Amino acid sequence: MTDRHLIETQQSSQVVFKGRFLHAFQDTVELPDGSSTVREYVVHPGAVMVIPLLQIEDGSLRVVLERQFRYPVDRVMVEFPAGKLDAGEVSFACAKRELQEETGYYAAEWARAGQMHPVIAYSTEFIDIWFARGLVCGQRHLDAGEFLDVITASPSELLQWCSDGRVTDAKTLVGALWLQNVLNGVWNLNWQSADAVGG
Incomplete structure (x- = not known):
């Protein structure tokens, strides 16, 4: 079984905010059906x-x-x-x-x-x-x-x-x-x- 029908692929990425340890991004991604959407997320060090x-x-x-x-x-x-x-x-x-x-x-x-x-x-x-x-x-x-x-x-x-x-x-x-x-x-x-x- 493969997950290819679920995977989203990054097309572009933009830094929205860069703090002391949290960084926020807004990415444009390609969805499995070929359409595009925006994903916003925070990068955390763990x-x-x-x-x-x-x-x-x-x-x-x-x-x-x-x-x-x-x-x-x-x-x-x-x-x-x-x-x-x-x-x-x-x-x-x-x-x-x-x-x-x-x-x-x-x-x-x-x-x-x-x-x-x-x-x-x-x-x-x-x-x-x-x-x-x-x-x-x-x-x-x-x-x-x-x-x-x-x-x-x-x-x-x-x-x-x-x-x-x-x-x-x-x-x-x-x-x-x-x-x-x-x-x-x-x-x-x-x-x-x-x-x-x-x-």
């Missing part, structure tokens, strides 16, 4: 999301989350820690950096779960999904102009927040799905020490 698993002394499991004001939607959102890739940065280095900077936690073990594309209709953005466990709390190092609260929740609390609309962030909803399937034994993770992943 990002990571971390699902940090915190083992409590009583043996229960909690996940580390953040509360952060998101200007475009004008509200405080509950999210998993996440951040964009710096130029030339590999995914794991970004995940480790974002977890430590935003939450203060270091993780002894890591597992890459997969990748998601949050807004395929108008952005090139991808988000690599990482799990982290064996957490040790340290000092946060927030970026200038970054303000957020670090909270924890049980997996069942998080799923309830997803169900009742308290969590609407796309990456966190996907993370909750991944977490649920991992905890239920449906999806497996390949855990490695931080040193092994880094190597």
Whole structure:
């Protein structure tokens, strides 16, 4: 089977906006039937999301989350820690950096779960999904102009927040799905020490 009957071909491309890390383009494309149309989209450098698993002394499991004001939607959102890739940065280095900077936690073990594309209709953005466990709390190092609260929740609390609309962030909803399937034994993770992943 071939996808040729679905593929659109770029005919021309114009930069509409060039920001600090987002670039907007307007392209003219040829559709599979030979006609032309315009596609507008944003080029994004990519990002990571971390699902940090915190083992409590009583043996229960909690996940580390953040509360952060998101200007475009004008509200405080509950999210998993996440951040964009710096130029030339590999995914794991970004995940480790974002977890430590935003939450203060270091993780002894890591597992890459997969990748998601949050807004395929108008952005090139991808988000690599990482799990982290064996957490040790340290000092946060927030970026200038970054303000957020670090909270924890049980997996069942998080799923309830997803169900009742308290969590609407796309990456966190996907993370909750991944977490649920991992905890239920449906999806497996390949855990490695931080040193092994880094190597």
